[in-house]
Amino acid sequence: MKAAVISGVGQVEVTTVDDPRPGPREVVVDVAACGLCGTDLHILQGEFAPTLPVVPGHEFAGVVVDVGSAVTEVVVGDRVAVDPSLYCFECRYCRAGRNNLCLRWAAIGVSTAGGAAEYAVAPVSNCVRLPEHVRLEDAALIEPLSCAVRGYDVLRAQMASRVLIYGSGTMGLMMLQLGKLTGAASIEVVDVNPERLVTATQLGCTAVASGADELDRPEGWDVVIDATGNEKAIQDGLGRVARGGTFLQFGVSDYAARVTIEPYRIYNQEITITGSMAVLHSFERAADLFANGVLDPEVFISDRLPLEDYASALDAFRSGKGRKIQVLP
Ligand SMILES: [Zn+2]
Ligand SMILES: [Zn+2]
Structure with missing residues (x-):
């Protein structure tokens, strides 16, 4: 079969590999x-x-085309979305139900062969069957949505919070959509790239800006979410958390990223700084939300490209163009 292969640091190509069994x-x-x-x-x-x-x-x-000898839960022809998380179920964290912190955490498409290929293998326990009305191409959005659901689980969002989101890429926009569902009083979105803010506005956020200063909220926000992973955005966001508020690190930063915190303010204003890592008990809920139309796929998916274009699709993503970019193997 054809598959995109990352063979070394900075090296990606589409090539022929063995069909998975x-x-x-x-x-x-x-x-x-x-x-x-x-x-x-x-x-x-x-x-x-x-x-x-x-x-x-x-x-x-995608569609199930082969099942292992001990699979009875799904059959060939079933339409499924795949939770990529692979846990050991044995370590201290797995045993405490905190599987996304698993000491041997792994994922399909990270540690084992993933979906940028004609076919992919998944444990049956990772598959969620999709209702007829959900288009398979659209259902690839369920995984990022399940990360956003996990983000709100961490936030234990309260009704009528003032929310500030850094970044209006796919993840920032999903956090915006879920913020509306969880009853935020206001949701403001900042992005240094004004083109990307058009969609945030279209999706009904309260205000957009290229920087938080423009939003004129000197008292800060109850919930500040970084969906950029960018050092500057994170540093700025940490300073925007209101008294008693929470900062959520949702974007994935480089390993080397560093920011400064103000311990006195964290103490004196009871500020919470927390993070949300991938998916935890949130994939099926995300699939439900998705089937109920929480996201408009036509808004969220900006590009659908052939698998052959995988390398240039990654380049386009890196340059910040568009929203969710998909390959259709
Ligand atoms: Zn584990
Ligand atoms: Zn992802």
Whole structure:
């Protein structure tokens, strides 16, 4: 089959690899669409401890075309979205139900071959069947949505919060959509690239700006979410948290990123700084939300490209063009 392969740091190509075969409790999915995201760029940089070479792609959905000998829950022809998370279920964190902190955390498309290929293998327990009305290509959005749901789980969002989001890429926009669902009083979005703010406005945020100063809220925000991973944005955002408020690190920064905190303010104003890592018990809920139309795929997916264009699709993503970019293998 054809697959995108990251063979070394900075090296990606589309090539022919062996067709995957399912283990006893695995299925093979004929991939309809696979989304690209910042994680793929980190893997290309050699971060996230990828096992190179690897077929990237952790955001995908498709049709089951083969099942392992011990699979009874899904059958050939089922339409599924795949939770890419792979846990050991044995370590201290898994045993405490905190699987996304698993000491042996791994993921399809990071540690094992992913969805940027004609076919991908997944454990049957990672597959969520999709209702008929959900288009398979669109369902590749469920994985990033499940990360956003996890973000709001961490926030334990309260009704009528004032929310500030840094970044209006796919993840920032998803946090905006979920912020509306969780009853935020206001949601403001900042992005240094004004073109990207057009969609945030279209989706009904309260205000947009290229910097938080323009928003004139000297008392700050109850919830500040970084969806950029960018040092400057994070540093700025930490200073914008209101008394008693929470800062959520949602964007993936470079390993080397560093910011300064103000311990006195954290103490004196009871500020919470927290993070949200990937997916935890949130994939099925995201699939439900998605099936109920929480996101308009036509707004969220800006580019659908052939698999052959994987390398240039990554370049386009890196340059900040568009929103969710997909390859259709
Ligand atoms: Zn992703
Ligand atoms: Zn574990």
